[in-house]
Amino acid sequence: MAALTAQGAASLRSLVPNVSYDSPTTVKLGSPADFPDGLKFLPDERLFVFRQGNTFHAISAVCTHLGCTVRAEALANLQTAGSGAGELRLTHRFLCPCHGSEYKGDGSNVSGPAPKPLAWYRLSFAPDDGQLVVDLAAEVDTDFRLTAG
């Protein structure tokens, strides 16, 4: 009986992964000059990178409902959010093809089943070659901006 139990337990344990070969969470995205003013979608990272003058911020494209990739749709009329230095020009809204969730340009959920806003991720410049770097493990507040200078 003990042998059987041990065999069974060992078999089940072997199915629990010890190592995950996921792609790294810190990714170089390219030179800041490659990012046009406005929005750029990076499908590999499932990430929207926004540029407004010389400030950058990044919003996840993973729907908070069930993980489909949301699509950006350009707005006919620009909106703004926030004020002062943190003012955001909202050029797009985001729609999810799976269950119809809708987000504003700053990632806040407006309608549909999405339970919370899209995640914002930390951006930085690589110390070696100055490329834009995203940390997909570090969520930040919506007042986060990376300023090139």
Place this chain on the structure above:
Amino acid sequence: MPMPFFGRKAEPDAPGVHPDPLWSLQPRSDREAGDAITSNFAFHAFPAKVSKASMAWSYSFWLGTISAALFFLLILSGLPLLFLYVPSVERAYQSVKDIEYVITFGSWIRAVHRIAAHGMVIAVFLHLVRVYLTGAYKNGAGRGQRREWNWVLGVVMLLATLFLSFTGYLLPWDQLAFWAVTVGTNIASSIPGIGPTVRELLIGGRTIEQATLIRFYVLHVVILPLGLGGLFAYHMWRVRKDGGLAIAEHDAVVERPVETPVVATKTYTLLGVARGQAPVIRTQSIEAPGTTVNAVPDLVRRAAIATLSTIAIVGIMSVFIASPLEEPANALVTPNPAKAPWYFLWLQEIVTDTTIRIGSFTLNGAFVGGVLLPGLLVTLLTAWPWLDRSPVLAAGVWLPRVRARQNMVFLLLVLGILVLTFVGMALRGPYWNFYWPWEVWPDIPARI
């Protein structure tokens, strides 16, 4: 050396010697009919005698037999696919494409497998509906009946059927497969606390990759078919132990116990004879006179008709209905709209509509609609035989008056699921927006 004799002898060789050494589909006596059951492997699961009422087409519609026939056909059509399919993310799509376009009869075999799978989901579901509406999970007069547990087994088998379908869905590794599984496994990860761990175990990592494919593959071709096969055997065994279908109870319950005269060839106790009492046997079973027939050939004939027509119909349908194969799986692009398999569309509808907001507190619809509500539904289904207090006579009858209310509620639930499935299938367009069938979907680019 004497040759074995396969024909039919007119007369036995000697008194007491069996006239026919083999079994026959046209037995001339009850004894020969019984011999056919005991000496044929394929028939050994049948009883020797079966209630006439339980064989009626209009009582059970033979949905259980049809489900079993489809399961058998799925194993049969799955075997060649097993030789042709390669469970690797680099080659799975190409191997399915080969099955579809290169291999002789490949597309037909795949279509048989696919249509039988969809058919089995429908047949098993209808079987459950039939058993519910006839209250066939209720015990009657027989001893040791555990019909309520056979119902529980049946619910588990329905879930196994759905999971079999779902795991098979991923194997072509096309867009349809990839995103259906993304949504499906994210529902699991929405369970508070253990959710992400459950998803990680299910897909063998954090992203849908090779580990996921091989897990689903092994589940689909080994674990689940073996499990369902075992459950099926147990399900059938229980039907026998419980005295057949519930409708047979009426022969026993309704009729008065019948007194049968002494049979001349039987030996009764010496005491009974010595006291001068005529021994009397009281029968109180389904063996009441005139209610049963021999399983061979009556039951065998009907089972063969149900099984073979199922296989024939699926075979013919598969000639005309091609199986879809979308673009190869692409983790970067979510199709718009992205739909789950049709039998999960009612769930996709529910997860869309059940995100609850109370003040600043939000409960993800994925958890409410994808875990809580279906879980509640399955729990209710499982527990229902113990909650149903209607009398025994309500069992084995279609829509009896005493069960009118619960049948009505059940039918409303079934109707709700069907309506939601239809809405998901026909009325949802890009971004899961609602469109009537006559409305044209807006032109939305596949990529941004």
